[in-house]
Amino acid sequence: MKNKFKVITLLGLVLVACHHNNASSLNQNSSLETFNRSSLSIIAPTGAPALAFYNYGELNNFETNTDPSNITAIMSAGQKDVVVLPTNVGVKTITTAHAPYLIAATLTFGNFYVASLNNDQDNVMDANDNIVLFQKNNVPDRLFHYIYGNTLDDGIYYVNAVSDASRALKAGTFTDEETGNTLVANYVLIAEPAYSIVKSSKESVSIYANLQEEYRLRSNNHEIFQASLFVKNTLAKVTVDSFLSSLKKDIENVIANPSLLSEGMNKAHEPQTLFGVSATMAEAVLRNNNGMGLGYKAAKENKADIDTFLALFNIEETDEEIYY
Known part of the structure; x- marks a missing residue:
């Protein structure tokens, strides 16, 4: 009788644990799926890096700038939640100007x-x-x-x-x-x-x-880790994870279906001004073997490639503490 009671108790615990894990998983997935694109302030250079945000064109929290030095100044002052810059410039701004950011992902791989x-x-x-x-x-x-x-x-x-x-x-x-x-x-x-x-x-x-x-x-088959995304180091992890997951999905979807690019860009008031290229031309270049090198790779997992690229600028091997 005691053994039977123990079995029933154990089964109950297993079921409760499974329910808890499934609920956590569902909550996490729900968080990722319902990420609010207007919840973070974002700035990127016009051109290829900006196109990663084709779904953000109609939102007030996303802006671009034609001069990367202006974005560098904004990053140094910690004025935006998310900053996109040439990888070497962003890393140097963290290490020399002590900008309060972490490198999270690379979005363009050479164009x-x-x-x-x-x-x-x-x-x-x-x-x-x-x-x-x-x-x-x-x-x-x-x-x-x-x-x-x-x-x-x-x-x-x-x-x-x-x-x-x-x-x-x-x-x-x-x-x-x-x-x-x-x-x-x-x-x-x-x-x-x-x-x-x-x-x-x-x-x-x-x-x-x-x-x-x-x-x-x-370079023995390394990629050009050209423009990267930097997140403010005070943001909540769940917020950053949800944002990155959403952005990665956006990029994967548009590479698979380039028509999404012009569809999203055209929601902006003045797409060519915001992104630095017309929606029609951007889609045409993307269709041509992804000519702008758009993609998504997590930075920390690709530290060796990033260090190889940064060596072009005489930047020493990066510390892991600057990675998200």
């Missing part, structure tokens, strides 16, 4: 290409050609030199931003900042979707090199 104007006699990029790069000493420049070394430096000229590189590719000429002379461009380092915008009106240009592929070859 850089060398475009050819097809006016080079031997069709081989070398130091005798005029090669236009943008953002000297920043991601595009460091990436280019990591891949090609210094052998092309005699032919390299710099412009300030990707918009200037776009103009050089479209016009076929650019201004040498040192001499003021107008020169003919042979090759231009450019990013998507800027390349596709130029290509739509100038069929003669073509892709000479995909720098994502070149980086993989050079």
Whole structure:
């Protein structure tokens, strides 16, 4: 009789435990599914990183900025819950300016290409050609030199931003900042979707090199952890987890179904101003083998790849304490 009572008691405990675990699981899933997108303040650079937030365009809590230095200042002051910046810039802002954030995930994995104007006699990029790069000493420049070394430096000229590189590719000429002379461009380092915008009106240009592929070859199959998401270190874990889960699902869904991108972007009052690209063009580039390198990878699980990328900027191995 005692044994029978013990069995019944144990079964009761098991059932209670199962019910408790299932209830916890349901509560957690419910929390993730019902995440309120307007609950966190978010800022991102226009262009590819902003497109990860295609479902946030109509919300007042999401904003973009064309100048990453403005976002860096906002991050340093701890003014937003979530900040998106080039990975190297965000990490440096945490380590040197003591910004109150943790790196949580990477959202873009490279959208850089060398475009050819097809006016080079031997069709081989070398130091005798005029090669236009943008953002000297920043991601595009460091990436280019990591891949090609210094052998092309005699032919390299710099412009300030990707918009200037776009103009050089479209016009076929650019201004040498040192001499003021107008020169003919042979090759231009450019990013998507800027390349596709130029290509739509100038069929003669073509892709000479995909720098994502070149980086993989050079770095023993590592990826470019280009732009990352940083969360304020005072946010509740359940809030951050719900946000990240929702964002990851958004990104996975839009890669599988690119029509969701323009559908979400067009809910914004002025999509092209907010995201830095028209919804139609953004969707077209995404459909073209995810030309903007959109994706989602948790930062902590990919620390080795992040450290490899940061080495381009002479940033030492990161401490685990800056990871979410």
